Amino acid sequence: MKSPRIHNLNDILIMAEQIKGEIGSNEFFDLGNQHDYNPEDVVSRMPDDILITILSYLTVKEAAVTSHLSKRWRHLWRRTVHLDFEDNGRKEQILLQPKLRLPARNRYINWVNRVMCHHNSPMIEDFVISFNLDKQSKGAITKWIEFAMSKNVQNLELNLMEDEDGFSDDVRNFVFPIKIFIKKTRLSCRQHSMNVPPMPFTMVREIKFLKTLILKCVNINDETIGEMMKSCQVLEHLHIHNSGHLVKLIIRGPALALRKLEIRQCLGLQSIEIRDSNLALFEYLGSGIPLTLNNNPSLETVYLGAGYSGIENNLFQQISGCLPYLRNLRLNIYRPKNNMHLLSFPEMPKVKEFSIIVGAWNDDSLLGLTCLAKACPNLQEFKIQLIWITPVITAREIMHGMRHTHKHLEVVEIAGYFGRTSDLELALYFYDNSVALKKIVVCPAYPTMSRKPISSDILRKQRLARLAARLQLGHRISRGVELVIF
Structure with a gap:
């Protein structure tokens, strides 16, 4: 996704020149025979599509600032298809001063709502919420999801973590609404709470375009996952971090488009079953639980960590169904056994890259790990x-x-x-x-x-x-x- 950052007019012009080189100067803008021109003239001559493409490399806050560059830019930020609501600076302030949490949350919610009310692009490629929020903001977050879905969002991320460590009490997590996947939802112009100003009238259509869903410190249960798999036919990447409602996760069926599944620190999870899928990457970080990985011929990368030692929990027996296909295996082995060299491990004929995170507090020999x-x-x-x-x-x-x-x-x-x-x-x-x-x-x-x-x-x-x-x-x-x- 987006990585470059543009902070001033000069940066914007540099990016414009790069785009111009890609699409051809004749199709970009015509400066005629002018030899002397100022940057404002260059900016004002760019086609809307080019300007909006440039804005796609900015966060929402950065894009809004460009409205002051020239009259030509005044309203273009409202048409960007990348809505990235990051406010890491204020998140850091909350960590240092918890008493600021409530007013900071209200300001963040009002900011997102204002942008959404002014946004007028018919579709969105990326919609990112990144702030310390929880179930107390249920009304606002639900409307944001509905808004993104109504715009045929392709990549949706709800990062509600307090900090990047991601350890929080999942009892306070916002609960992902199952209604998003089981019925059409009308967004009215009525004000539902003090934190949610009137929103434009929209209708959530059938979810045909969602490719990536990233949920951090968001509770989502087994039933909602099941409805999601049925409704989102092109979903390729699912990431769930610190959900307290997952119990028995089942991903099954060759018709699924899902290629990448990441499950991290879901403390209530009891088992995972992945069968007859097209999955290419599976990551699980959490306590040791029963795993079933059968008939997933595209599964080439597996990453298992945290509670799994890779040894004590019959791990290789549990993932034996995918060992013939694996090319990249990563394990966390926090407590390696001294006699690992005496253990027998199954052959992994296609593995070309092996990564291990291992506890090494003492100066004990680690040569037993070479058996892997x-x-x-x-x-x-x-x-x-x-x-x-x-x-x-x-x-x-x-x-x-x-x-x-x-x-x-x-x-x-x-x-x-x-x-x-x-x-x-x-x-x-x-x-x-x-x-x-x-x-x-x-x-x-x-x-x-x-x-x-x-x-x-x-x-x-x-x-x-x-x-x-x-x-x-x-x-x-x-x-x-x-x-x-x-």
């Missing part, structure tokens, strides 16, 4: 993120006993490298046993998820970790293998 790499005979990339807060450093001897030839492994990445014995022996294992190895990437970056600024002590430890990596690996890594230390 051995189970992938065609592995090309192996990535490991070591998680620790205060790493324990020991003076034990390096282990060299494990041998296995990795014929296709080209890239090894070790994040959280601190220069411990366990870090060094893991890097040396892959260097010694990978005949096609091209690059070893070492990143000593502090791996915690804290939002607090990194202290000077942590920065000092990172510098020491980089120095240790260079001293330990610099003279050992050779024979054409590139060593990269971030």
